[in-house]
Amino acid sequence: MSYREGSVVAYFLQQLVNGVTLGSVYGLIALGYTMVYGIIGMINFAHGEIYMIGAFVAVIGFTLFAGVPLVLALLLVLILATLVTGFYGWTLERVAYRPLRGSFRLAPLIAAIGMSIFLQNYVQLAQGARIKPVPPKIEGGLTLLVQEGFAARVSYLQICILLLTLLLMAALTWMIHGTSFGRQQRACEQDKVMAALLGVNVDRTISMTFVTGAILAAVAGVLVTLYYGVVDFFIGFLAGVKAFTAAVLGGIGSIPGAMVGGLLIGLIEAFWAGYFSTEWKDVAAFSILVIVLIFRPSGIFGRPEVEKV
C-alpha cells in the first residue's frame, strides 16, 4: 500500500480501519490491567503473558479442530482459550500475589515481573522458540472506497474482531453495573474491609477479577492469532506494554478508560505507521506513555484519588 496524492481519503480510511481493529485488541487486554489495578492497586505485569498463552491455545486449538466447520471451530477455540487462560489467571493470583497481599507495595509488582519471565520461558520450553504459523481462517472482505487505484478495504476478520470486542465490552459493562457480582467487585475496589463486613468474600472477588481479565486477554490472543497468522512466546511483552499504556492513557482503574485508551493507542499506532514509519510505530505508543505519566498521570477518565466527606 503506498500513499498517493489522489487517494488521500481512501488511504486515511484504511488507516482508520486498521487502527480500530488494533485498538479493539489493545482495549481487551487493557481491561485486564485496569480491573486488577482497580481492585488490588497493583500492575499485573504478567498479564501480557496471559494473552500470549491465549494465542498459543488458539494455535493448538485450530490445529486440533482442523476438520470442524469454521464457526464451530472458532467457538470451540474461544471456549478452550478462555478456560485455559482463566485457569492461568486464577493460579497466578493464588500462588504469586495472594501470599504477598498486605506486604510492601513493591513485592507483588516484583512477583508479577517474575511470573512474566517464568511464563515466557515456560511456553518457550513447552512449545519451542520457533514462530508458529496459523493458516488464514476468515478470508475476504468488503471494499469501502476506491480512489486512484487505492482500495480501502475492511476484511471480514476485522469486522469479526470489532463486533466480538463490542459484544464483550457490552457484556463486561453489564456485569460490572448490572449484576450483584459487579456490585461486590466495585465495593471491594472502594473499601475491602467494609465489603467483608457486609459478607463479601473478598478473596474470591479478587480471584474472579483476575479470571475475568484473563478471559478478555484470551479472546484478544485468539483474535490476534487469526489477524497476524503468527504467534511466538514473546508477543505478550509488546502487546502487554502497549495495552498497559492504553490503560494508563484512559486512566488506570477506569473501565471505559481502558476501552477508549485501547482504541486511541491502536489508532495512533496505525496512523503513525501509515503516515510516518512502520519501524518507529512502537516508539509512538511509548512516547504516549511517557507524556501521559508526566502531564496527566490520572489519564483521560481518571478520577481524583479521594472524595470521601
Added chain:
Amino acid sequence: MILEIRDIYSYYGAICALRGVSLEVTEGEIVALIGANGAGKSTLLMTLCGVVRARRGAVIFDGEDITRRPTEKIIRSGIAVAPEGRRIFPHLTVRENLQMGGLASRDPERGAAGTAKLAHKMEGVLELFPRLRERLAQRGGTLSGGEQQMLAIARAMLSEPRLLLLDEPSLGLAPLMVRQIFTTIREINESHGTTVLLVEQNAHQALRLAHHGYVMVTGEVVLHGTGAELLANEEVQAAYLEGGRKETKQGETQQRETRQ
C-alpha cells in the same frame, strides 16, 4: 445470651488494645459500650467481626464459637455492623449501597425472587429512613454526614441481622440529627426485635437508651450494670457525663481505685 465475649486479648502490632475483655449481650436488648477515645471500644467490635484477630479468648455468638471464622462468615451468621466512620461506598449509589447490605441475608434467594425480596426489605428499611428514599440514585459520597450515618444503619439493617453493631452513630452530627438517630435505634430494637450493641462516646444518650451498659478504660471493662445504674453511678457521672475533656485521665484513676 446471643453474644458472649470471653476474656478477649487483641493487639495492634505490639500495642495491646484489649486486655481480657468479657461482655455479654442478651437477646432483644440494647447494650451500650461507653468509654473515652482509645479505650478499645471500636477494636472490640472489629475483633468480634474478625477484622482484628483476637490473640486469646473467645467470641460466642448464638452458642457457636466464631472467634476464628473469616469476617464474611461471621457476618453471614447474623451480625451486621455500621462501623466507625460509616464507611459508605462513595462511588456506589445509595441504592447500590443498600443492595450490598442485603448480601448477607440469611435466607438468600437467587434471581428474580431474590431481587423482589430485597426490594421489599428495602421498602421496610426506607420506612425508618425516609430521607434516603429521595437520595436513592445519588452516589453515597455526595450525602451529608447525617445521611451517611442513616445509610450505614439502613445498609446494616438490610441483612435482617440478629445482632446489630453500631459504632459511634452520633459522632459529628448536629444535635437534632443525633436525637433522630437515637430514636431510630430504639425503634429498630423495639419494633424489629433486633439486638443492638452500641458503642458511644455520647454516654448520657447511650445509657438512657440502653438496657445494659459497659464502661471501658484502656482496653478493659471497668464497670457494668443496667443503663439506669450506670447513669446514677457517681464515677460514671464524673468521668463521662460531666467530666468533659479530662475523661481519659479520670477514667484511669478510677480504674485503679476500683481495683484497690
